[in-house]
Amino acid sequence: MRDSGRVVLVPGADGAGVAVVDGAPVAVDDLAGWVGQVQRRSSPRWVLPSVEQHYPPLLAAGVRLGRCHDLGLTEAVLLAFAERPGRPRGVEAAWARLRGLPEPEDPRPVTRGEQPTLFEAARPVVAVDRVLAVLADQERRIAATARPDLLRLLVAAESAGGLAAAEMTHAGLPWRAEVHLALLADMLGPRPAPGNRPARLAELAARVSVAFGGRPVNPDHPPSIVKAFAREGIEVESARAWVLKELDHPAVEPLLAYKDLAKLWVAHGWSWLESWVSDGRFRPDYVVGGVVSGRWATRGGAALQLPKVLRRAVRADPGWSLVVADAAQLEPRVLGALSGDRRFAEVARGEDLYAGLAADAFDGDRGRAKIAMLSAMYGGTSGEAGPLLAVLRKRFPVAVEYVEQAARAGEAGRAVRSRLGRTSPPGEEDVDERRARQWGRFTRNFVVQASAADWALTMLASLRRRLFQTEAQIVFFQHDEVIVHCPRDLGEWVAAEVSAAADEASALVFAGSAVPFPLQASIVETYADAK
Template identity: 65%
Template sequence: MVNATTSETVADHTPADLAGWMAAFERDEHPRWVLPAVDELYPRLLQVDVRLARCHDLTLAEGLLLAHEGRHGSPRNPGAAWARLHGRAEPEDKPPPAKDAQPALFELDERFYSIDQLVEVYGDQQRRIRASAHPDRVTLLVASESAGALAAAEMSNHGLPWSEEVHLEMLESMLGPRPAPGARPAKLAALAERIAEAFGGRSLNPDSPPSVVKAFAKEGIDIPNTRAWVLKEVDHPAVEPLLEYKELARVWTAHGWSWLESWVHDGRFRPEWVVGGVVSGRWATRGGAALQLPKALRKSVRALPGWSLVVADAAQLEPRVLAALSEDRELAAFSTDVDLYAGLAEDSFDGDRGKAKIAMLSAMYGGTSGGAGPLLAVLRKRFPQAVGHVEQAAQAGEQGRMVRSRLGRTSPYPSERWRSLMERSDGTEEEMRKSRQAARDWGRFTRNFVVQASAADWALVLLVVLRRRLAALAPKAEIVFYQHDEFMVHCPADTADLVAGELLASAAEATGLVFGDTPVQFPLEIATVDSYADAK
């Protein structure tokens, strides 16, 4: 590992107590650590209560820079980066570690060999950042992604406070007592019987979509699949119990008794957060489905006695991001209200908030069906700068070009299959139709990418600013949950107001860092609660 200070000095230390040395150096020198991969090292440091304030993650930085250069998919590890510099074979990235793997604190990684190689990779990354069109933005992106990795490891280490008792009560209330292995819970078994009766007593497996589709076909009803929105359009007595069965079965399989035993220990749920797990920069998780917690399960997220949960949501984040990106001052004027759509409705859609929302979502996602086209035309006429910004991004996608977020996160190029479709200038009418459709589909992706990825930029910067602020002013407070535009802090109850204030200050600081002197407002809706379920 390397420590980079303001003078870019390098030290190579291999003391017997490396963690202790790092703790002392962190306390005395306040460095920015240069680490091969935060997710491999930092969790082990946290186990011995060593915390780092700042770092540069070589693996995450390499992924961002490769994407910026149009090389998505190349190995991102420092060993591969060094090999590329010297024209050598590039080692692949390692798979994620097993959930319960217990490696040594600092085991050698066969992908790179010396601190000199790491220093060389770091220097090359700094050169590539300086050579980018907006080095200040890319610098902020790399720093935030790296600090986000520190926050992610800390969030897993803290864990989300979880009441196993409440969870078990919920499962029994929804599903009945825990079933024997291989059996359905009582309520699912009863619903399965009702479904079979609705089909005249014919045997079928409600967990098998082909079985359900076949059962409807025998009733003279053709359905393409068993998705809820498809079933709701069907008039048949099996639909009601089938929809209920699907909802309860999802709880049983995704968050049932086995999930509780696997993921909740000592009153904490500890998912593994994956920084930049989605191409737009949004986070993902490995195992535990932390980002898909059903509403009923939020009752289980409970603050410890004497503590509180401070939950913050960024209100209608993506329309505000569009206003800031496009520098459309007409649209920015509506950002002063928490409900931006209500203001748009009064201004341009005869007070109909639903129409205003459809128009804005159509602009950002490219939808034109269901009456969206005329509403989008109204929005385009009223806010040409904002709508023009996403339409320009859509055009870039249709032409197979990359687009970037505010800080420089970059969309991938379309696939080779897509390019082969675009090259057919004299194909059949059906081939030309497929070509045009593929172009429009990729244009919708890039249209939304510039907004969603820029929203991810802003949210990530808010998160890492909040982490820094809390470390200075409320060190006992724990960031325990982060999802797109939502943040949760677990803190002593007497510091909840301070934490709420730091959330608001972090949002303001993030706005200035990402968008500069913009008139766009990014309000947070904040709730201090004992249970996550009460925050919504």
């Protein structure tokens, strides 16, 4: 357990804790102060039972960690790798598994507003010997894999993501409440009394009823809409927007408008603003690895589903800028790098992969090229998708075979892995053909989406390291997009560091691949102005 570059940290009660340095446990009364001193002096790799639980109190005390190994996040990755997903991942459960004992459930996550004061005894204190035993076991399990180097990179990126997520919640996304309120008033009208619809929604609801001959129809109740169309002699399978768009009826236009505005009202209306925005910041609770593919989720706040119209409310502080960057066509590029298809790599060299694909195989028709690519990654075969996929398969057989092999594995009930080793849940055995094909579509996309998450997390970790000693703050991250809030005079430098982080992630995750992964950055005052 001796490692001069690593410190095991076990927070306790009342701001105290135990640190293990060079194999020797040290009792610390003021843990935050001690950690801050050690971080400034030697910047070790900190080992924590749970970054989500133990890092926010450090941030509240003004202490940031440079690197870490999150035992809980690592345990989740290793359980999935061993095809045992869904098991408790906390230190106590991991230690119990080592001893063949019953596994206790993980404690309920502490949500925003419930965060205890600095290391107060809101949770049981984990014994140091159990932490050390779990750490040693995780190192053994990683070393025993066929590619421990890749799995170590995944664990490091996942742990860095845990640090970044906590820091993003602590810093918050700059949010102008007055802009948000003005948008709501403009689109919905004044804030309604409890139980009432906003004026604009009430107007649209009335128009829907008029379109159905004056008979009241509740646009919030899909069965009512289906029955209303049936009375008009129009049979529809559901009231979903894509179904309604195919109809020729005067109720369609107000219904679609109602659906869009109602979603804004319910998901990001006045109540959302009061609940999630304070002191000029939106602070969601991010869940690292919240999706099996490695993508993040949120615990309330819908941070990863912000409607474009509200991007106008995301504005930099005076004298600061937002650097907004997103990876162009990340998943198709990932497929090219995974498969090693040389011809596909040549097509992917331009900034617009779909345009290059169209010029090579689809007579310049970008729309058809995109449909073919999405069909390959998601398993679509209906309509024109089937013939277009056949063209893609003929021109890029190596790339298409990669995802089709993953699909066949899923159909047979086998797990598949991402580039760095994130593992899909195993499918069921002896299922009917329909369910087998459904799981095959899942594994077909999993290898691409999870590998894209590998790249994005590695990029995030690299960017975080590059910005660590500056005032620049990573304030938003989703799948293939990142936002940095920084002093205006650092904007150009941050944009260059974003590009360098993308290059580093590509070299680490897809070493030797000729497929480029451009991360295009815009320096703006408001999120809505980003490209």
